[in-house]
Amino acid sequence: MHNTIDLANVKNIVSQIVAAHDIKTVAFVGCGASSSELYPGYYFLKDAAQELRPFHYTAAEFNDDTPAWVNENAVIITCSLGGGTPETVKSNHVAKELGATVIAVTHAAGSALTKEADYVIVHDFERNYAAKVEKMGYVIALAVELLNQTEGYDNYDAMIEGFDKIFDLCEEAANHAKGFAAEFGRAYKDDEVIYYMSSGASLNVAYSSSICLMMEMQWVNSGSFHSGEFFHGPFEIVDKDVPFVLLMNDGKTRNIDARALTFLNRFDAKVTVVDAKDYALSGVVPGCVATYFNPMVHTAVFRTYAEALAEERQHPLTVRRYMWKLEY
């Protein structure tokens, strides 16, 4: 089957919004993994927009220090897989009260997140690895449509072509990666701290791999940072066998990642590289926009690495000490 998302629906939603409002600001609001999966949409607008004002928020901060620009000229895109994250549900309310348009992206039709939203996009998740990056795909697609329908975007057709290719690529890449993933699981199962690095649109894949896959789901100590920041602090922790994972971009920030990798290898750190170029990203999607699709490849592929680590550690990704068990 051909894995894809409903781009016509995205285009239609954005058409309705821009017909009714003079959109100046687009904010991406969520928590944890969902916050991270919003980042690529934010990054796209940060990079490509000449006039639109993009912002990225963890929901609690958006609610408690609500910015001055939340009004009828703003679109707020919120995400929550299960649709029940209280802070993000509240962000919908905060945004609506101030007259902004809210688009909720969730796996759970009818969930709390959908109640006050002007528009709802429901994505798949369980079916396969391609489905696990639908959320991110919809978020990027919304950013692309918002840009193209407000100020125009030269590489719009290239992005549409990219969306047609990227989901099958992610599915194939993730399945192809399982041997490497198993190797990662065996090699890192006893490590007490694992660092994550990336750059560009994939920065927050490193972040969510660190705070969700490691700290939350494996109770393994972890930190993450931009590979461009590596030489301005973190690299002093490097020593023989210190464990790192580098999510390497096949796009504009590749040289930044490569420089960090050279250093890690020079000092015999323990390094696992998940390289989007190994899956031919910039050959499959148009090269001029490949940089924006890296986080989808990294997310799909690294999911298999996390699964393999969980298997080796006999610690399922679904085990929690506190979440779902306590009020907090």
Add this chain to the structure above:
Amino acid sequence: MHNTIDLANVKNIVSQIVAAHDIKTVAFVGCGASSSELYPGYYFLKDAAQELRPFHYTAAEFNDDTPAWVNENAVIITCSLGGGTPETVKSNHVAKELGATVIAVTHAAGSALTKEADYVIVHDFERNYAAKVEKMGYVIALAVELLNQTEGYDNYDAMIEGFDKIFDLCEEAANHAKGFAAEFGRAYKDDEVIYYMSSGASLNVAYSSSICLMMEMQWVNSGSFHSGEFFHGPFEIVDKDVPFVLLMNDGKTRNIDARALTFLNRFDAKVTVVDAKDYALSGVVPGCVATYFNPMVHTAVFRTYAEALAEERQHPLTVRRYMWKLEY
């Protein structure tokens, strides 16, 4: 003596820029600690601007994936303490080539960072703790002037009053903190990993405390995150005696920090709180703008904590394995 910065110079620089250009975008570009010290200026505009477009970049990413909006309508504010950070020096060049206006903020008059800049602000550093937050103060002041002189800002007078008070407050707070700092040094000297959290304008004080003061200067494992993200991943690592530092805000995001603290205490984590309210921040600067001054208090005070930890560990903050010793 009264600790302060030269606000008249800031006002004058911004007046010249807005007289010559229609400024739409303000980007804060730097690396490591300097990148973090730019964040409060970015946060101010993210929160308070209705029209201006603020962005925050690590310099390498700005250089390699230069955004579409860098032109004569953009101001780029760059920072480097010693003025020689190669990536940031290059950002000045990238920005100038595309017609943007560059303001360089540095401790080193005549350094490489000053060569291509349109305007240079030189700040103090060594004199005392107040001097250590001059850089951050100038960055916030530039953001305030840019906002006020383009679209106007209702709380401008309150911010100016805040600048008159904040440096003496930081100096007094840091000196007052030394007893608590010594206690922190003794309690954390043997910890193998220390986590940092904050929110609002202080988010990147947690980040720089983690990647610079811990990883770079103490070779201690560390991670950092927003206290609003704590319950969406990181909190699953919490257990008895797991070491945390919370930089608690006296401002709009205080409740977010407080919720994380309650959880840490409930499960007997090892927690050190640096609370801006203990130094009466919102009583000394006008309450309506206190939220923006938190990172100055946290930076000045936590510096003494890092000094005390270095002393206890007999590992001076100036020792490096790689920086200043190797080409990389």
